[in-house]
Amino acid sequence: MRLDKFIADANGLTRSQAKKLIKDGSVSVNQKNIKQTKYQVDAKSDVVQLEGTTVIYQKYSYYMMNKPKNVVSATSDDSEKTVVDLIAETKRKGLFPVGRLDKDTTGLLLLTNDGELAHKLLSPKKHVTKIYRALIAGEVTEKTIQIFAKGITLRDGETTKPAILKILATNSKKKETKVEISITEGKYHQIKRMFGAVSMKVQELKRVQMGNLKLDEKVNLGEYRELTSEELSNLVKKID
Structure with a gap:
């Protein structure tokens, strides 16, 4: 890998910024000062330092x-x-x-x-589960849980896959329910549309887990x- 690419990728810099640092003498490889931007380095074995600090190369963030x-x-x-x-x-x-x-x-x-x-x-194809917690305007019941477990036909006719719905807390006076819902797909506004299909409204929605x-x-x-x-x-x- 070229040294300028290594420095740019590892530090979130542009290639031009990396080249300037190298030409200015700010970079060393295996304790040897290198000013050639095309110098080849091995990201796994070479020790690259920028202004005296070792640079750890990570391909992905x-x-x-x-x-x-x-x-x-x-x-x-x-x-x-x-x-x-x-x-x-x-x-x-x-x-x-x-x-x-x-x-x-x-x-x-x-x-x-x-x-x-x-x-x-x-x-x-991977069926990665996404888990959300929500505050619902309406009283979620065991019947609602069963409906979600079978999959819901939305108001536009689209059908969802089965979802796991759990009641966390109920406020009968305010007619609100805190729930946790697990789904394995990601349709547009899916959870809001699912509750809309059973005449309820999502007031707050927070994702807490993915896979x-x-x-x-x-x-x-x-x-x-x-x-x-x-x-x-x-x-x-x-x-x-």
Whole structure:
């Protein structure tokens, strides 16, 4: 791999920025100062340092975000703030959200530059489970649970796959129910449409799990962190 590519990819820099650092003498390979941008390095065995700090090359990046409301799940938008805008500029290069959460939905969102992993997670053939918690306007009952378990015919005639619905708490005075729902597909506004089909309305919606990846509740709304090696390994095992 070319040294300028190594430095650019590992530090979220443009190739031009990486070349300037190399030519300025800020980069060494195996304790030898290198100023040739085309110099070939082995990402696994060579020790590359930038201004005295060892650079760890990672081909792909994986971030868990606790998505806030009023942010769209996109890489760019002319009028709205996107989830990628919440990532530090030095870490944004090539990142995209895996799937999407509605603008008013919060919770777990994976951002990566690993297209193969994203494709597997979103493939209908993989049946990756997504778990949400919601506040529903209406009283969810055992009958509702049974309807969801069989799959629902939406108002437009489209049919969903079976879903697991659990009642977490009921407020009879306000006629509200807190629920947890597990689905294995990702139709447009699916959960809102499912409850709409049984004459109920979703007031709050938060995703808490995707496959084996659970939202770290220590990650505040609008914040993110890298996946641990264990989280990534478990996520990959689920879909391979």
